[in-house]
Amino acid sequence: MEKKPYHHGDLRNKLIERGIEMLSEEGAQDFSLRKLAAKCGVSHTAPYSHFESVDKLRQAMGEHVAHQFMEKLRGSVQHAEDSTAAVTSLGKAYISFFSENPLYFQFLFYHSGLSIDFDEKTQSDYQPFTFFKETAYRMFDALGLPKEDYLNNLIALWSMVHGIASLLTNKGVRYSGDWSEVLSNNTIFARRKEF
Amino acid sequence: MEKKPYHHGDLRNKLIERGIEMLSEEGAQDFSLRKLAAKCGVSHTAPYSHFESVDKLRQAMGEHVAHQFMEKLRGSVQHAEDSTAAVTSLGKAYISFFSENPLYFQFLFYHSGLSIDFDEKTQSDYQPFTFFKETAYRMFDALGLPKEDYLNNLIALWSMVHGIASLLTNKGVRYSGDWSEVLSNNTIFARRKEF
DNA sequence: ACTACAATCTTTACATCGTCAAGATTGGTA
DNA sequence: TACCAATCTTGACGATGTAAAGATTGTAGT
Numbered sequence: 001m002e003k004k005p006y007h008h009g010d011l012r013n014k015l016i017e018r019g020i021e022m023l024s025e026e027g028a029q030d031f032s033l034r035k036l037a038a039k040c041g042v043s044h045t046a047p048y049s050h051f052e053s054v055d056k057l058r059q060a061m062g063e064h065v066a067h068q069f070m071e072k073l074r075g076s077v078q079h080a081e082d083s084t085a086a087v088t089s090l091g092k093a094y095i096s097f098f099s100e101n102p103l104y105f106q107f108l109f110y111h112s113g114l115s116i117d118f119d120e121k122t123q124s125d126y127q128p129f130t131f132f133k134e135t136a137y138r139m140f141d142a143l144g145l146p147k148e149d150y151l152n153n154l155i156a157l158w159s160m161v162h163g164i165a166s167l168l169t170n171k172g173v174r175y176s177g178d179w180s181e182v183l184s185n186n187t188i189f190a191r192r193k194e195f
Numbered sequence: 196m197e198k199k200p201y202h203h204g205d206l207r208n209k210l211i212e213r214g215i216e217m218l219s220e221e222g223a224q225d226f227s228l229r230k231l232a233a234k235c236g237v238s239h240t241a242p243y244s245h246f247e248s249v250d251k252l253r254q255a256m257g258e259h260v261a262h263q264f265m266e267k268l269r270g271s272v273q274h275a276e277d278s279t280a281a282v283t284s285l286g287k288a289y290i291s292f293f294s295e296n297p298l299y300f301q302f303l304f305y306h307s308g309l310s311i312d313f314d315e316k317t318q319s320d321y322q323p324f325t326f327f328k329e330t331a332y333r334m335f336d337a338l339g340l341p342k343e344d345y346l347n348n349l350i351a352l353w354s355m356v357h358g359i360a361s362l363l364t365n366k367g368v369r370y371s372g373d374w375s376e377v378l379s380n381n382t383i384f385a386r387r388k389e390f
Numbered sequence: 391a392c393t394a395c396a397a398t399c400t401t402t403a404c405a406t407c408g409t410c411a412a413g414a415t416t417g418g419t420a
Numbered sequence: 421t422a423c424c425a426a427t428c429t430t431g432a433c434g435a436t437g438t439a440a441a442g443a444t445t446g447t448a449g450t
Contacts, residue, residue, distance in 0.1 A: 043429050118370035156381030163358020175313035186351030189384030
């Protein structure tokens with residue numbers, strides 16, 4: 001859409017895109033403003049014309065990644081037969097997104113300034129969590145769950161999916177099995193009367 | 196046990212302890228070797244006599260925190276009536292540990308060099324995961340689960356607990372409810388036939 | 391008791407980092 | 421055409437992790 005806002009090129013967008021590239025290659029740890037500026041062929045302070053600090057840049061990069069994430073989540077429920085199937089494929093999409101880009105997890109949840117508010121009734125932002133919530137609540141409706149259990153079950157579901165993503169993207173954790181089946185194949189929660 | 200290994204004091208241990216203090220106060224982001232050295236009253240390169248790099252220091256700090264973590268987990272199952280109660284209070288201890296020290300989560304799982312191997316049959320180290328596994332398997336025995344479901348259910352349980360800890364320690368996530376009840380009060384996993 | 395040695399700590403130096411201030415470049419606009 | 425404001429560069433600052441060289445000092449060997 002908006003291109004070449006100025007004479008030296010599309011720096012703002014290039015910073016975001018090459019920044020995310022850099023992230024995928026080197027990790028959030030080794031990311032640096034100066035290296036990124038060099039990779040974009042500009043001086044080390046040029047980014048300050050577009051972002052007031054490196055944190056604001058990270059935030060913009062985070063929003064970009066969050067957008068990709070959302071696209072994946074949205075696409076995953078496109079052809080779901082019912083609301084339960086929608087939640088299932090949503091969870092799998094959540095997990096496979098980070099499985100494909102392990103470095104995005106750390107970045108998205110710890111460096112992007114993203115926020116999730118479980119208390120807020122109306123989540124205004126175009127955010128992954130809102131979408132997850134709506135999809136889950138539709139399933140809860142279909143299952144006829146008591147309304148007062150909605151929030152707790154939403155968080156339980158989200159925690160499980162998020163926990164799987166957190167573990168599979170952790171370099172210190174090794175598991176040769178299929179992470180996306182953890183959600184499907186567990187039987188223990190159905191067995192126990194109370195934890 | 197081993198104290199004052201040399202003439203200027205117990206620097207190695209002091210670095211670890213004050214380092215963890217610093218962490219609790221300022222967060223893993225603002226941690227710095229030089230500030231820590233200053234806080235210990237030594238020059239900024241003195242730590243290099245005990246740790247070859249800042250990452251090795253973090254690793255040692257991680258092991259120290261992991262030890263505290265283990266103490267908490269061990270204590271939590273001390274008076275459990277049966278194996279199911281043990282798993283429940285273990286999960287709650289896991290969650291409340293990070294609830295009390297939110298900054299430890301990031302540190303322990305991303306900066307300490309800790310490793311968890313779900314594939315390994317015999318986990319040799321004195322590690323939280325091994326303990327969690329043994330406790331969970333004891334419950335699976337009591338419940339008469341099929342052996343081939345053990346690993347998958349272990350990971351499902353761990354993911355849920357870990358996911359809750361991950362969310363509650365995330366500064367971008369707000370939830371005024373009680374995180375430690377998420378594990379207990381969910382009903383959705385018991386309801387669904389298959390995800 | 392004296393001498394070496396090795397562990398510990400200090401000083402100095404360097405490259406890299408994020409950021410700030412001042413000035414140069416340049417496209418659009420009046 | 422002249423100005424302006426957005427964009428980019430140059431140079432500098434303090435903070436960071438770390439390498440190299442030298443000083444200090446407890447301990448071991450004679």
